Amino acid sequence: MRPLILVFFLSTLTTISGHSGYFRNHRRPTSRPNCDDVVSKGLCYYEDVLTSYGSDKAKHEIKTCCSEDDVAKKVIVITKTGDKFVKLLNELFKPLDFCDLVDKVDACPKCCAVNGNWGEWTKFTPCSATCGLGVKFRKRLCDSPSPSNGGADCPGSPIEKRKCINSKCPAELCASFDGYEFDSVTGCCIRVFQIQRNFFGAKKECIRDGGRLLKLDSLKKRDFLQTLVKDNSDRSFFIGARDINGQDEFEHLDHTPVEWIGHLPTASNQDCVRYDKNIREMDETFCSNRFKFVCERDVSVSPGKHLIPK
CATH class of the missing domain: 2.20.100.10 (Thrombospondin type-1 (TSP1) repeat)
Incomplete structure (x- = not known):
């Protein structure tokens, strides 16, 4: 007859006493702890491993699990005839030799939290x-x-x-520059300098201040400039444009063509540009004249600059 295999740990083995009627009277308990019940106690349930024998029921081993030493090093095999012998869990004995051992040991981790x-x-x-x-x-x-x-x-x-x-938002950035005013409509940041320079001196002053002579390229920008100079004692202000060849072909300092605001220039010997607040227009003038001047600074948002405060 096929031997009955019983596997359990020697450290927890209860002394086995012979009972000739054990296999005749053995039956499994009608209720078993389920996985959740076992896990809540930090235990692992080996369903078919018996630890002791009785005339009317078998007791099942419950063992702490999920630790490094929770591995069978030795097993005891008890046959139907009552013979028992010890085998080491090594190359001489593999769990695959005993189906019950493989099934139940493999099931243990499923119960572990x-x-x-x-x-x-x-x-x-x-x-x-x-x-x-x-x-x-x-x-x-x-x-x-x-x-x-x-x-x-x-x-x-x-x-x-x-x-x-x-980065700082444009208005905040503009406010950090001494004397500059921000226009939310055009996004420009402008300062009217109260000192007088010729065109080239004005250009250098703007560069020294971190900007450039104003690029007056829209009526909205003209309207903002007008609010800044309307109460000024002077009438004329250098802005950033020049005749590049003496043929009334004017360019901004970034070399884009000027779209003239006001009457078109007619004097071919006047190569620089002023803003006339009285008529609210651009006008050609000699570069050697000395006027107040208007600078602007770039306050556009530059994406990709990330600053993480510590």
């Missing part, structure tokens, strides 16, 4: 603000491993946020 552990952080999202103070985020998943069988969730938050600054 697995605590969650965080996976890798994602990259931070772009800053929520194109300028000024914003927030950026990154996230992670509790999947390395995920909690199971009543194990603890990952500690902490799945989302991290940090403050970020792409």
